[in-house]
Amino acid sequence: MRAPLKRQAGAALLTAMLTVTLVATFAAAALWQQWRAAEVEAAERGRTQAAWVLVGALDWSRLILREDARAAGSGGVAADYLAEPWAIPLEEAKLTTFLAADKNIASDALEGLPEAFLSGRIIDAQSKLNAFNLVDAGKPVKTSVDAFKKLFQLLGLPAEELALMTANLQRALPATASTAASTTTGTTTSTTSTTSSTASTTAAQTTTASSTAQTTVTSSATGPLVPQRTAQLVWLGLSPATAAALEPYVTVLPTRTPLNLNTASAEAIFASTPSLDLAGAKRLVAARTQSYFKTLADAGALVQQSSAQFTPDQHGVSTGYFEVLARLRIDRTWVEEQTLLQRVGIDVRIVWRERGAGATPPPARS
Numbered sequence: 001m002r003a004p005l006k007r008q009a010g011a012a013l014l015t016a017m018l019t020v021t022l023v024a025t026f027a028a029a030a031l032w033q034q035w036r037a038a039e040v041e042a043a044e045r046g047r048t049q050a051a052w053v054l055v056g057a058l059d060w061s062r063l064i065l066r067e068d069a070r071a072a073g074s075g076g077v078a079a080d081y082l083a084e085p086w087a088i089p090l091e092e093a094k095l096t097t098f099l100a101a102d103k104n105i106a107s108d109a110l111e112g113l114p115e116a117f118l119s120g121r122i123i124d125a126q127s128k129l130n131a132f133n134l135v136d137a138g139k140p141v142k143t144s145v146d147a148f149k150k151l152f153q154l155l156g157l158p159a160e161e162l163a164l165m166t167a168n169l170q171r172a173l174p175a176t177a178s179t180a181a182s183t184t185t186g187t188t189t190s191t192t193s194t195t196s197s198t199a200s201t202t203a204a205q206t207t208t209a210s211s212t213a214q215t216t217v218t219s220s221a222t223g224p225l226v227p228q229r230t231a232q233l234v235w236l237g238l239s240p241a242t243a244a245a246l247e248p249y250v251t252v253l254p255t256r257t258p259l260n261l262n263t264a265s266a267e268a269i270f271a272s273t274p275s276l277d278l279a280g281a282k283r284l285v286a287a288r289t290q291s292y293f294k295t296l297a298d299a300g301a302l303v304q305q306s307s308a309q310f311t312p313d314q315h316g317v318s319t320g321y322f323e324v325l326a327r328l329r330i331d332r333t334w335v336e337e338q339t340l341l342q343r344v345g346i347d348v349r350i351v352w353r354e355r356g357a358g359a360t361p362p363p364a365r366s
Contacts, residue, residue: 047357050328050335053095053118054355057326058339061086061122062348065322069346079317080124081262081292086322089121092329117329125321125340127263128251129271131233133314135169136256143274143314151249151271154278157242164237171223172236227252228340228352253340254351258316261299262292272314276303293317320344321351333359 064086072078081087095116129151133144145166152162225235230250233243249268259272261284270281284302293299295317296310324339340351 046330046333047335050330050357051355053116053328054326054335054337057118057120058324058337058350058353061120061322061324061326061339062341064122065341065343065348066346069343069348079262079292079294080260080319081288081317083292086122087124087263090119092117092119092327115330118326119329120324120326123323123325124260124263124319125251125253125323126257126260126316126319127265127268128249129259129268130253130257131165131169131227131230131250132173132253133256134166135173138170138174140166140170143311146274147272147314148250150274151246151267154267154271155245155249157245161238161242165233168224168236172226173223228254229354253321257321258312258314260317260319261296261310261315262288262317263319273310275309332362333357 068080068084068086095118129144129147133141134148135141145162148162148166149159151157152159225232227233227235229252230247231243233246233250233252234240238246249265249271259268261269264272266278266281266285269284270276270278273281280303284299287302288299296312296315299315299317300310320343322341322343324337324341326337326339328335335355335357337353337355339353342349342351
């Protein structure tokens with residue numbers, strides 16, 4: 001009788017051990033799911049908070065541009081230049097610094113808040129050569145093509161890529177008109193990820209309602225995709241290296257735009273003016289730091305000794321498009337947003353928005 005009892009005792013012990021193992025496994029799985037749900041909730045809360053902060057920064061930028069236009073319309077000058085408030089960048093600053101300045105927020109309420117840092121700047125989008133100036137009504141524009149040729153030669157870029165980009169841009173845009181303005185009831189905001197060698201990124205897409213008119217680009221059904229940013233010019237045949245080299249001097253705007261001589265780089269001014277050399281363009285840039293150009297005639301007076309001429313279809317002293325760059329950093333995690341704004345009078349509209357998020361890796365141990 002002892003042998004069966006021993007076998008029964010062994011089976012009971014094995015059953016008890018299996019039961020304990022199963023209970024421990026289920027408990028660990030439940031704890032892991034609870035931890036994961038808490039982490040997801042915290043990440044979503046952080047993403048939403050960061051989005052609201054960046055939306056606030058964008059609204060502040062629109063307010064600055066609106067007030068600048070209102071000042072110009074009330075008897076001031078209409079020129080846009082680099083000494084105006086919108087051109088002053090916001091260096092990385094702690095968010096609690098702004099909250100502490102609010103009299104309605106007690107200092108005790110700021111204790112325990114995470115260290116968040118905000119930085120940003122507004123860039124004159126018309127301080128660069130517009131790639132859409134290459135084509136108008138389905139045909140290449142000689143003056144713009146010549147400007148890009150000078151820039152390609154200056155940067156040592158292959159001329160055949162320029163020809164390919166121009167041809168593909170003709171195919172991408174309809175022959176009837178290169179750009180079209182339409183009034184819509186919805187503004188699509190693309191929230192995509194930005195890639196970095198030191199950052200991991202995430203992406204999402206949202207759509208927000210808007211009743212304001214927005215400038216859009218009509219694309220040909222059989223041509224390549226119409227780019228919105230300089231990096232996307234690879235869709236038109238440029239190599240990634242060429243697109244990266246053009247980034248400081250070339251932009252993509254939905255309409256044909258002149259180059260703002262008050263904010264453009266010497267290289268862009270040199271490329272846009274057929275008979276102007278690079279030294280003359282640099283002298284022009286140096287001269288505007290003392291006194292900005294109120295009219296094209298002011299800029300032309302500085303190069304009278306040469307045959308260089310500035311024309312209204314290629315050059316200007318004011319701007320209708322601005323890029324807003326904002327970055328929110330919490331420890332090693334960051335969220336970035338880039339927005340293109342169009343200013344028409346005192347109305348500042350959003351053309352497109354791009355948002356990316358990621359985290360920089362910790363420094364390597366020595």
